[in-house]
Amino acid sequence: MTSHPLLTRRIAVLAFAATATLASQAQDLKQGLKIAFLPKQINNPYNAIAGSGVETAAREIQANSQMVGPSDAGASSQVGYVNTLVTQKQNAIILAANDPNALVPYLKKAQAQGTRVVAVDSDVAADGRTMFINQANSEGIGRAQVQLLARLIGGKGEFAILSATPNATNQNTWIRWMRKELRKPGYQRMRLVKVAYGNDDDQKSFVEAQGLLQAYPKLKGIIAPTTVGISAAARYLSSSPFKGKVVLTGLGTPNQMRAFVRNGTVTAFQLWNPSDLGYLATYAAAHLVSGNITGKAGETFLAGKLGRYAVGRRGEVILGPPTTFDAGNIDQFNF
CATH class of the missing domain: 3.40.50.2300 (Response regulator)
Known part of the structure; x- marks a missing residue:
């Protein structure tokens, strides 16, 4: 043309x-x-x-x-x-x-x-x-993560957070806002059972995701507000019996998460450029x-x-x- x-x-x-x-x-x-x-x-x-x-x-x-x-x-x-x-x-x-x-x-x-x-x-x-x-906005990120997970799991069930390091300023601030969002009306049937730390290391995050799914058999979802954590958790989830049963969301890049969206491991996640x-x-x-x-x-x-x-x-x-x-x-x- x-x-x-x-x-x-x-x-x-x-x-x-x-x-x-x-x-x-x-x-x-x-x-x-x-x-x-x-x-x-x-x-x-x-x-x-x-x-x-x-x-x-x-x-x-x-x-x-x-x-x-x-x-x-x-x-x-x-x-x-x-x-x-x-x-x-x-x-x-x-x-x-x-x-x-x-x-x-x-x-x-x-x-x-x-x-x-x-x-x-x-x-x-x-x-x-x-x-x-x-x-x-830190408040917006934290609240949006909980809102997205609530939509994906129907507003009820146990969930965990797979964070980076225990001292990471951004992670801790977002998690604080996640907890505040959970106190609002409408989340009474959702319960945060664990905050795990993968230290922004791929293998440790993989193991932590595996551990969460084994330790909490009623787990409905995981929020991983770290690009390393969400991709490692998706890799484990994609080949596990939990695929399609446990929702994974968080913060990741489109390129690292594209395959997991296409194969049904992940429905939706968030990030900026x-x-x-x-x-x-x-x-x-x-x-x-x-x-x-x-x-x-x-x-x-x-x-x-x-x-x-x-x-x-x-x-x-x-x-x-x-x-x-x-x-x-x-x-x-x-x-």
Whole structure:
């Protein structure tokens, strides 16, 4: 089919306008910035996707980026990397914390030498960073997970939560909101029987999922608000006698969960685009270093293709609401 010349011209104009907008934003930012991304775990697929967003934004603003981090999600595993980045005199550090407090003394040293610290995905104590880029409103995530599970199990039955690490800030905040949602009228027939921890390790999460299903024979559902946990649990569930009997939902990427949706192991789950999260954090960090914002509530900044964002209380910026993925829409997404 031949493209209409007017349509082709319009597409070209829109593409030029988008490129011009990004170039204009880049001119408002200092050039050649050094920005490092320190995820919870370097080999976590979720973190790799977030890192790709950091890299994309860094290219747009002509910054130099790197991603470094531990292979495990221990509370102290990130300390050495923070110290190295301080020695390198990075202009900004973007990090997802394995523990809200363990890194704070080292992050304070980074800030004292002028390095801007932006937390993303999993926050640190406020005195350890300037801004926190939250994937979505924490209350909204926690409540939405319970609401989705309630719909999938008909509002009744025992369920468990398969979390990441016991100290993960984001996980614990979401679980707290899940518990609050359960106290609302309408959930009297649902009961949370266990919170298990897979430590964001694939094999441990697999074993924990297996253990939950064996320990609680009346279990109707599992919420795994971690991309590692939900995929490991789905892998076990897909080849077990519980497939089709126990509902699994939580937070996962479309690419890792697509096969489990297609084979009927999982009906629906939720997430945001991790690449956009890293992308937004990079623009926030660059604006901080460039002096365009200070992280105070009410300030706004432009974040490339994502548009304008406002800084909220305690330096928090929210990417946007999560998306629910199911068989009807999962093939529209590739991340």
